[in-house]
């Protein structure tokens with residue numbers, strides 16, 4: 300028995316090519332050279348950026364723009380020669396379709412001024428053009444609502460806000476400093492600056508008051524609600540809590556903090572303020588979140604059914620054109636695939652790109668993918684493709700260049716990524732951190748211990764673009780995105796070529812009384 304085993308092992312040694320037995324990371328520098336050349340000298344980044352931002356436009360999940368964005372991506376992937384290109388249903392979407400057809404809002408007294416504002420997604424329309432004085436709902440406690448009883452019907456209502464505008468002396472855009480990257484490379488931060496302690500009671504009280512106010516507004520028959528953008532000076536556009544089939548929420552606009560503040564100050568000085576507003580939004584049946592998928596099939600008889608995945612979310616908020624968040628990620632992933640395709644690579648494993656839908660409303664696309672192919676979410680039992688999953692790389696931190704990668708505490712990949720990053724040290728991308736980063740699609744994989752990663756990126760103008768009407772083509776730093784595509788292409792190529800898959804996180808016994816939530 301023993302002898303036979305040894306002889307088979309010896310036989311295998313002769314049959315298997317020696318590189319298959321090698322334990323160290325073999326980074327194919329000739330291929331890295333080609334990827335760099337193709338990505339720098341023949342880049343498709345600018346073209347892809349134009350089409351997905353200016354041409355396709357905003358891509359709110361389940362909206363017309365989102366659906367046409369998916370169609371554009373599918374067509375483009377086919378044009379670029381990816382295979383098995385498809386738009387694939389990922390998950391049910393309860394909010395349904397919503398399109399903004401018209402938004403007009405202007406101050407009409409004490410003088411005329413129009414506002415560059417943004418309707419809150421999944422809120423309703425006005426009944427034509429509304430002309431009304433603006434009522435400032437100066438409510439600090441529930442009792443304050445009494446004085447507005449019977450006075451708000453058909454009115455434009457300016458909501459109270461706790462946000463103030465603070466002049467900032469920080470630059471608009473920023474990159475990580477060497478010191479910040481050094482800090483990030485340590486398992487825990489040496490930076491002791493602490494946020495003020497979280498006041499849970501105050502938050503709960505605020506939340507309760509907001510619910511009271513919104514119930515009051517509904518029963519009083521308000522025509523339009525005006526909110527402001529928060530601490531930064533551009534209107535943000537997080538959506539309303541709406542379920543398909545609900546009564547359409549009252550029309551609601553998100554104003555820049557300056558416009559909101561100006562009207563509050565006028566009213567506080569007893570200057571009458573009037574506005575005219577017209578909003579047309581369309582609700583429609585659109586009950587599914589999709590993913591757009593394309594592949595470069597694997598070529599190795601044994602490994603071609605294993606999948607290396609790269610991806611980013613294609614949905615955006617409705618303001619702007621979702622450029623930094625997250626057309627940038629999509630075009631980097633598509634460009635990484637284009638580079639590999641143009642170089643006629645023959646990866647051993649299949650390389651698959653996925654553009655996720657519904658990320659902004661809760662990782663619908665990527666979690667739908669995981670639940671369809673990899674893990675039963677209820678029983679946590681593995682599906683057949685689980686053991687063929689060879690890694691996921693995500694980009695969703697704006698337009699800044701990669702400075703390294705988050706390991707999501709997966710110690711096992713550290714020595715591997717150290718080797719993979721070496722050819723990019725002179726591009727400023729060399730930091731490896733054990734820490735977690737959250738908030739986007741790699742979590743759908745990481746939560747089950749699968750190797751899912753997100754790169755460290757310079758912030759650039761992230762605050763200015765984050766979910767705002769300013770998130771347009773101008774926010775994109777093309778040179779950074781070109782580098783990102785090159786590094787992504789190399790990473791997925793390495794993952795598709797190495798002898799064994801990237802390691803999952805080791806399985807731990809569930810802790811008794813452990814918090815059952817995923818995050």
Ligand SMILES: [Zn+2]
Nearest residue numbers: 612624625695
């Ligand atoms: Zn995003």
